[in-house]
Amino acid sequence: MSNAELKNEIPSLVSRLIQLPSVNPPGYTINVASFIRDWLSERGFTSETKEYAKDKPNVIARVGRGRPVLILNGHMDVVPPGDESRWVYPPFSGKIVEGRVYGRGATDMKGGLAVIMMVFAELAPLIERQGSGTLIFSATADEETGGHPGVEALVREDALIGDAAVVAEPSGSSRYYIGEKGLCQVKIVTRGRPAHGSLPVLGENAIMKLTRAITRAEELINEFNKGIKLPSELVNAIRNSAEVYLEAARASGLNLTLSDFEGVVGTVSFNPGVIRGGSKINMVPDYAELELDMRIPPGVSPNQVINHLRSGLCGAADVEVLDTSEPNYTSPSDTIVRLIHEGIEKTLGSTPKPIIVTGATDGRYLRARGIPTVVYGPGELALAHAYNEYVTVDDLVKTHDVMLYTIKRFFGIPA
Ligand SMILES: [Zn+2]
Incomplete structure (x- = not known):
């Protein structure tokens, strides 16, 4: 034709x-x-x-x-x-x-x-x-x-x-x-002990436990990312991808750098997407949860990320798996x-x-x-x-x- x-x-x-x-x-x-x-x-x-x-x-x-x-x-x-x-x-x-x-x-x-x-x-x-x-x-x-x-x-x-x-x-x-990239979506759950909001000392606040667990989880992922070895044949592709994403970000007026995007493509990303907890302002909450979305680069498996989170959180929070893909x-x-x-x-x-x-x-x-x-x-x-x-x-x-x-x-x- x-x-x-x-x-x-x-x-x-x-x-x-x-x-x-x-x-x-x-x-x-x-x-x-x-x-x-x-x-x-x-x-x-x-x-x-x-x-x-x-x-x-x-x-x-x-x-x-x-x-x-x-x-x-x-x-x-x-x-x-x-x-x-x-x-x-x-x-x-x-x-x-x-x-x-x-x-x-x-x-x-x-x-x-x-x-x-x-x-x-x-x-x-x-x-x-x-x-x-x-x-x-x-x-x-x-x-x-x-x-x-x-x-x-x-x-x-x-x-x-x-x-x-x-x-x-x-x-x-x-x-x-x-x-x-692959997918690793988990729920981080903390549990506490309910009490009247006027006497928080009698309870154990699940929301406070969750905020600490989120901070710790982010540290754990940063630490995990330092140890990632990407497949060497993909190094160029990852740089190219970072350039493409950077170009798109600049076109929409965002002031980001190439290394910001090399970070996103070549490492485990960290996005707390949904948070829930507590039922009433005057109660010490006994339950809180976070839905966390992480995208993982080639060379890493979702199980490695989950195991790292679980062992690093040392029982301070439970990690439940929502969805994964390699x-x-x-x-x-x-x-x-x-x-x-x-x-x-x-x-x-x-x-x-x-x-x-x-x-x-x-x-x-x-x-x-x-x-x-x-x-x-x-x-x-x-x-x-x-x-x-x-x-x-x-x-x-x-x-x-x-x-x-x-x-x-x-x-x-x-x-
Ligand atoms: Zn499509």
Whole structure:
């Protein structure tokens, strides 16, 4: 397809996908999935539907045969639009103006979904002719609330297995993500003895115990962070990520430094998110709790952090585990990562940057299954989940071209 045709075709596909709201919660993907199935079938492709939660189907299509198997993945659900009056164009209009497609999901990630649909359809005949190798297209459900009936279930049921994967979440055309931090969310609980508020000496104040425990927990995490050894192959990616976050912070007027962000990406972050305790002003509280969100870098496991907190708090507070996930990454020297890197260099003429992100994508389920995974797609992280979300036509076409190059090279087709 010529570049001029692409400049019309891809944005109008993004626009049509935006016009089918798939807001999560509840995250129903029936309408988007049926549009995608029809789109594929009009082009002669058969697809399978896999549904692990009611009205949240996933769509999978394949071309070619045998190995290697390359997975293209994008999620169909989007976050809620929020206050619709704050949108310049209605959030589900898919309005195309001055080189941008506007709407909820433009960046995260109906833009990326449209790009992988096009790439799949364009490369299918070449891959069929090549004789060896399978390209899988997958449009999945529920990423915005954890991906359980989406990529997680598909990987568990062996419905989405391959030798490499590209997840088209918004990295922007000149960057790609090779890893993400893990999650360690705990509750810190303190207990005391109730008494009348006028005679606190008779009681034991759980809120005071909790404030001391929070201060101690922060010290413990700082101490833990001094001992972290990051995987040496990730040092560059961590610096790049810090630069990207710094750039975004400066753009919104915050006066922070590179080392502030190197700290955030390469260490365990510490965010007390919710605090509860006490029931009445004139009582000594006998219970208090803190919900603490920590994001952990590659090379660290949530259990190490939990054990360090528990032993350091020495019984002054209980540490209950709320949710954890392992940090994960694909080596910068892995084939699919090298090919995306090369694709950006050759197609766009720029030197790309591998990044580690602080939040999670469905890529973690693929990596957990041993599938090397790179995240690369149109859009900007800062626009995801924002008002007046958009994706530029320029970024759609660029990421399309890079993917075309990468996938051809992956299958040994002259690029
Ligand atoms: Zn997303």
